Structures are given as structure tokens and as C-alpha cells.
Amino acid sequence: MEKLNAAGLFGGAVVQLSGSLAIRYNECLALLGVPPTKLKSFSIDGMGWSPEISEEKKEAYYLNTGDANVNAIIISPEQEGKPLHMPFHSFDRDVLETVFRAYHREIRDITKDSALVLHIDQQIDTFFEPFDLLRYDTIEVSFVLLNELDEKQMEQEAFINLFHRNNNFIDREVHQQLLTSAKTYGDLRGRKLHLDPIKLKITSFYTNAFGGVFVLKEGLKELLVFEDEKVFKNAIHDTTHDVLLFHKSHTELLEVLVTHLLLDKDFKAAMKSPRYERIKKHIFAEQSHEMEHPLAEILDSHFLFKRYLNQLPLDIQKKISGAEVYFQKLILDKTLKITDFVADDYITLLHEPHSSLREEEKELIWKLLVKIMPKDPVHLFWYDKALFYQLYTHWDDSYKDWVIQEILENNKKYAV
Numbered sequence: 001m002e003k004l005n006a007a008g009l010f011g012g013a014v015v016q017l018s019g020s021l022a023i024r025y026n027e028c029l030a031l032l033g034v035p036p037t038k039l040k041s042f043s044i045d046g047m048g049w050s051p052e053i054s055e056e057k058k059e060a061y062y063l064n065t066g067d068a069n070v071n072a073i074i075i076s077p078e079q080e081g082k083p084l085h086m087p088f089h090s091f092d093r094d095v096l097e098t099v100f101r102a103y104h105r106e107i108r109d110i111t112k113d114s115a116l117v118l119h120i121d122q123q124i125d126t127f128f129e130p131f132d133l134l135r136y137d138t139i140e141v142s143f144v145l146l147n148e149l150d151e152k153q154m155e156q157e158a159f160i161n162l163f164h165r166n167n168n169f170i171d172r173e174v175h176q177q178l179l180t181s182a183k184t185y186g187d188l189r190g191r192k193l194h195l196d197p198i199k200l201k202i203t204s205f206y207t208n209a210f211g212g213v214f215v216l217k218e219g220l221k222e223l224l225v226f227e228d229e230k231v232f233k234n235a236i237h238d239t240t241h242d243v244l245l246f247h248k249s250h251t252e253l254l255e256v257l258v259t260h261l262l263l264d265k266d267f268k269a270a271m272k273s274p275r276y277e278r279i280k281k282h283i284f285a286e287q288s289h290e291m292e293h294p295l296a297e298i299l300d301s302h303f304l305f306k307r308y309l310n311q312l313p314l315d316i317q318k319k320i321s322g323a324e325v326y327f328q329k330l331i332l333d334k335t336l337k338i339t340d341f342v343a344d345d346y347i348t349l350l351h352e353p354h355s356s357l358r359e360e361e362k363e364l365i366w367k368l369l370v371k372i373m374p375k376d377p378v379h380l381f382w383y384d385k386a387l388f389y390q391l392y393t394h395w396d397d398s399y400k401d402w403v404i405q406e407i408l409e410n411n412k413k414y415a416v
Contacts, residue, residue, distance in 0.1 A: 001389070003397075007404045009381070010389070014043035014051075014085075015078045024115050027146055028073045031117050034062060046082035046096050048073030054086065061088055067209035068127045072096065072118040077108045085385070090206040090364055095120055095141060098198060106192040115146040116195075122202075130210045130224060130231060131241045136202045143195040204364055214368050218361055219260025225253065225368060248372050251344060254351055262357070262365055267338065267350040271323055278406060279349050279375050280320050284309060285399045287316045294398035296405075319343055323350065348373045377403040378410050 004010035017025055018041035025044070026036035035057075042052040047063070049072075054060055063071045070088050072095075080100040084093050099118065100107065110116060122139045204217045211228025222243045226232035232247040246253040257263040270276055281299045291298065291308060298304040309317060318325070318341070326341035338347065353365035367383040374380050380388045381403075392400065 001392075003400055003404055004389075004392070007408060009404065009407060013083050014045055015076050015082065016043050017041065017050075017075065021075060024146060025073065025075055028075065028115050028117050031144060031146070032063065032065065032071055044073070044075070044079065045085045046079045047084045047087070047092060048075060048079065049084070049086050051085060060086060061208070064088060066126055067207075068122070068132075070120040072120070074099075074107060074111065074116040074118065076111055077104075080104070080107070088208050089120075090367065091139075091200075091202060092120070094360070095139070095200060098200060099141060102198055103195055106195055109192050110145060117144045117146070118142070119144070127209055129238075130213055130226070130235050131238060131243070133207060133209065133213060133215050133224070134222060134241065134243065136205065136215065139200050139202055141198040141200070143197070145193065204361060206364060206367055212371070214364070216257075216260075216262065216364075218357065219257070219262050221260070223256070223260070227371060248368070253372075254348060257365075258351075261354050262361075263351045264354050265351055267323065267347075268327060270350045270352055271327070274410075275376050275379065276323075276350070278378055281305070281402075282375050282377055283320050283346075284312075285396065287312055287320075294401075295396050296398045296402040299399075299402050319346060322346065345373055349375055378406050381407050 001010050005012075022037075022039070022041060025048075028048075029036055037050075037053045037056060039052055039056060042050045044050045049063055054062055063073065065071060067088075070092070072092075079096075084096065087093060095118075107116065119142045120139055121142060122136050127133070204215060206212070206214050210231045211226070213227070213231075214223075214225040216223040216225065223246065224235070224243055225246050225248055226235065227248055229247055229249075232245065236245055244256065246256070254263060254265075258265050284305070285295055285299070288295070288298075288308060293304055293308075298308055309320065312320075322342040323338075323346065326336065326338050329341070330336050342350075348369075351369060353362040353369075357365065363383065366379060370376070370379050370383045371387070374384070374387055374391065377388070380391070392403075395403070
């Protein structure tokens with residue numbers, strides 16, 4: 001991962017914790033019932049998740065209290081705007097952005113000497129079956145302050161009111177109560193320590209629960225798309241829920257998504273996109289071996305790419321360039337079928353989210369397409385980093401260089 005580290009594409013955009021902040025983080029873990037980390041220093045992302053602690057505990061989602069109960073830790077205002085490296089739901093980023101937007105000043109105040117534990121609650125204590133996911137409608141984000149600082153503020157204010165009542169200002173016991181509170185927690189008067197729960201409406205989403213499930217509510221009918229085949233096979237025995245069920249590998253899934261206006265199949269338009277060129281080059285890289293030139297140089301050169309492409313077996317050439325050949329021949333013969341020239345998996349790659357979808361819905365469909373066919377390295381990095389890092393380790397070193405450059409250029413191009 002050294003190349004990714006150097007490019008700022010792995011382990012970057014995190015907050016470093018040590019000393020008192022590391023101690024405070026362990027106190028937050030205790031609130032969640034999670035054993036403390038033995039690490040003296042570590043990094044956290046926008047949600048308070050640490051890659052080092054995750055590795056230490058051999059648990060990816062160590063902050064969660066089961067699949068139905070997702071938690072986050074805010075220990076520093078520097079977490080605002082930081083990416084989430086291991087989100088459990090596709091909407092987790094939106095949740096954190098909403099929290100920081102609503103309580104920016106309060107978070108800066110609280111994290112001076114305390115921290116926040118966030119509980120993302122959808123009023124479901126535990127999942128028994130995937131159909132429980134259909135009950136996601138509104139989630140509530142509630143807050144617990146480390147050391148109950150908000151309650152201590154109310155307690156301190158009560159002491160102050162008692163102090164001012166009658167002749168209590170000469171009462172030594174009242175004096176001592178105030179001094180003890182002030183020495184322990186500081187002067188809490190006027191601080192913004194109370195955070196009301198935030199409610200958010202949830203529509204379609206992805207969750208890692210049950211081995212990974214897409215819950216699609218924006219179509220003509222609700223759909224559940226499963227990553228885990230065993231979970232899917234158990235789910236299809238259900239007869240009580242009016243919902244369409246698919247495994248991500250089902251060939252009919254794409255046509256259903258088109259019918260439900262979740263996917264576009266304008267293949268000719270898709271071929272004009274930079275994504276199409278990246279897919280061609282990725283498939284080329286998968287099929288090419290023992291070349292005189294580095295892969296990065298070949299992929300950046302129109303002439304070298306054509307030269308090496310023509311050296312591949314004919315069936316591989318057809319797989320890489322079949323879509324272009326089909327549309328060229330279609331001009332002369334309108335009766336031709338795309339399936340006669342383009343492999344099924346390549347046809348999958350030519351689908352795109354429907355143009356009528358909102359931006360967050362398009363991102364969710366892109367994520368689904370990436371999981372069905374992970375052939376575009378840029379989209380793979382954007383929408384499924386865990387899978388990207390897994391596949392990246394098996395790529396040719398020169399191809400890694402090319403992919404990193406493509407990601408950096410596209411990050412810059414689409415930066416807000």
C-alpha cells in the first residue's frame with residue numbers, strides 16, 4: 001500500500017490521537033462496552049473509527065453494538081469533513097455531515113474537555129431477518145457526553161441557584177459543593193452542552209448487515225439485492241413480504257432495474273464516457289502479460305495500446321472492443337443484436353444510473369454496479385474502497401501507478 005499512502009489515497013485524511021485524547025477515546029469505548037485499546041497513539045476517521053484499533057481487535061466494525069446499532073465517536077472538531085473509511089451504511093456520511101452542520105459550535109465547545117458518543121438508532125434493537133431492513137424509515141441520532149458533562153452542567157447550575165437563595169452564600173457546605181464541581185468540571189455556565197436528537201428520513205440505502213444488502217425503495221416496487229448467496233437463498237422462502245429479491249449475480253436484475261427507472265441502458269452514450277475507456281484498459285491489463293513496455297506507458301499511449309491490443313487472442317480483442325464493432329456494423333444492419341458482439345458481463349458495464357435519480361441515489365446505484373462488476377478502478381475506489389484495496393494488491397506495479405494517477409486526476413476534476 002506504499003504507493004497509495006504516498007498519493008494520499010490510503011490512511012490519509014485522518015485525525016491523530018495520543019496522550020489525553022487517546023485516554024478520552026478509551027473512555028468513550030468503555031461507554032460502548034468495548035475493551036480499551038492498548039495503543040498509545042492511533043488515527044481516527046470522521047466517524048471515530050480507527051484502522052489501527054480495528055486491526056488490533058481483529059474486528060472491522062468494533063464501534064457497533066450489533067448490526068442494528070451503529071455508533072460513532074466525536075473526540076475532535078478536526079473530524080468534521082474527514083472521510084469515513086469503514087461506513088456500515090451508505091448514509092453514514094450524510095449522518096455525520098448533518099451532525100456537524102447542526103452542532104458545529106457545540107462540538108467545538110464540548111471537545112475542549114469531553115467527547116461525544118453518537119448512537120444511530122432506527123428503533124430496531126436487533127435484526128432477525130433481512131426484511132427488518134425494510135423498516136428503515138426514519139433514523140434518530142442521539143448523543144451521550146463523556147462524563148455526563150451536560151448533566152453536570154445542570155447540577156452545577158442547581159448549586160449556583162442554591163448559593164444565591166436566601167443566606168446560602170455563607171453556607172460552607174454549599175461553597176464546597178460549588179468548588180468541587182468547578183475543580184472537577186470547570187466553569188460550565190453558558191456552555192452549549194445540550195444536543196437534541198436529530199431525525200433523518202431514510203430512503204434507499206446499502207448496509208453491510210447480512211453480508212451486504214441494497215434496499216432500493218425508489219423504483220416501482222421495493223427491491224432487496226443481496227451480496228451473500230446463502231442469505232439470499234434463505235430469504236426467497238419468505239412469502240409474507242411484497243418485495244422483489246435478487247442476488248447481485250442474477251442476469252435479470254439489470255433489466256428489472258431498467259424497468260424500475262433505476263438504470264439507463266443508453267450504451268452508445270456510455271461508450272463516449274471516460275469510464276468506458278478505463279474499463280477497456282482495465283480488461284486489457286487483466287489479459288496482458290510479458291510486455292516490453294510498462295503497463296502505465298501502454299495505457300497512456302494510443303499507439304502502444306493499439307499495438308498490444310492487436311497481439312492478444314481474437315476472442316479477447318472482441319471482448320475489449322466488441323461494443324465499438326457492434327455500433328459500427330449496426331449502421332449497415334439494424335437487425336444485429338448487441339449480444340452477438342458484446343459479452344454479457346461487458347453489457348453490464350455499459351449500464352449507468354438513471355438520469356432522473358437524485359445525486360445520492362445515483363451514488364448508491366454506482367455502488368451496486370461496482371459490486372456486480374468491479375472493472376472501473378476509479379469508480380471502484382470511489383464507491384467500494386474495501387474491495388478496491390483487496391483487488392489492488394494483486395495488480396501489476398505499473399498498472400497500480402496508472403490507476404493512482406487516474407484516481408488523482410478524477411478526484412481533482414470532480415472536487416467540489
